[in-house]
Amino acid sequence: MKTNAVRILEAHNISHSTIEYKFNEDEIDAVSVANKIGAEPETVFKTLVARNESNEILVFVIPGNCEVNLKKAAAASGSKKVEMIKVKEIQTLTGYIRGGCSPIGMKKLYPTFIDETAQLFEQIFVSAGVRGMQLKISPVNLISLINASFADLI
Numbered sequence: 045m046k047t048n049a050v051r052i053l054e055a056h057n058i059s060h061s062t063i064e065y066k067f068n069e070d071e072i073d074a075v076s077v078a079n080k081i082g083a084e085p086e087t088v089f090k091t092l093v094a095r096n097e098s099n100e101i102l103v104f105v106i107p108g109n110c111e112v113n114l115k116k117a118a119a120a121s122g123s124k125k126v127e128m129i130k131v132k133e134i135q136t137l138t139g140y141i142r143g144g145c146s147p148i149g150m151k152k153l154y155p156t157f158i159d160e161t162a163q164l165f166e167q168i169f170v171s172a173g174v175r176g177m178q179l180k181i182s183p184v185n186l187i188s189l190i191n192a193s194f195a196d197l198i
Contacts (some may be wrong), residue, residue: 047177049179051149058181064175065080066080073090075109078169089168092106097124098120137150157192160184
């Protein structure tokens with residue numbers, strides 16, 4: 045299966061691989077995904093979408109076994125305050141559904157911040173844009189593709 049995220053990576057000749065796995069509706073969190081693909085939870089990154097006080101949409105990509113620190117996220121994005129969007133807004137804003145939200149290929153290229161711990165790994169996993177598929181990619185390639193920044197988010 046080729047997702048929009050995979051097509052974008054291929055169009056830019058960016059090295060990556062995909063891993064497909066079976067999932068249940070109650071196992072779409074990044075730690076469950078890590079267990080299913082045999083990866084360490086700190087290498088499977090989840091994509092979170094937030095809004096700041098100016099109604100600007102921001103994307104934060106953090107290790108699956110961590111929670112985003114909203115104060116750090118605000119500081120990283122130059123915002124006074126950020127809050128997570130409502131689940132029902134995910135598809136409208138990104139084109140993706142909960143549990144299958146990739147930082148690659150959203151409807152718009154939102155300001156994106158990847159937790160600095162991604163730099164500790166040669167490869168990390170992010171959603172390929174659907175539930176049941178992960179992308180394995182170099183964090184350096186990911187950051188350059190989506191014009192993101194590394195930041196302390198957890």
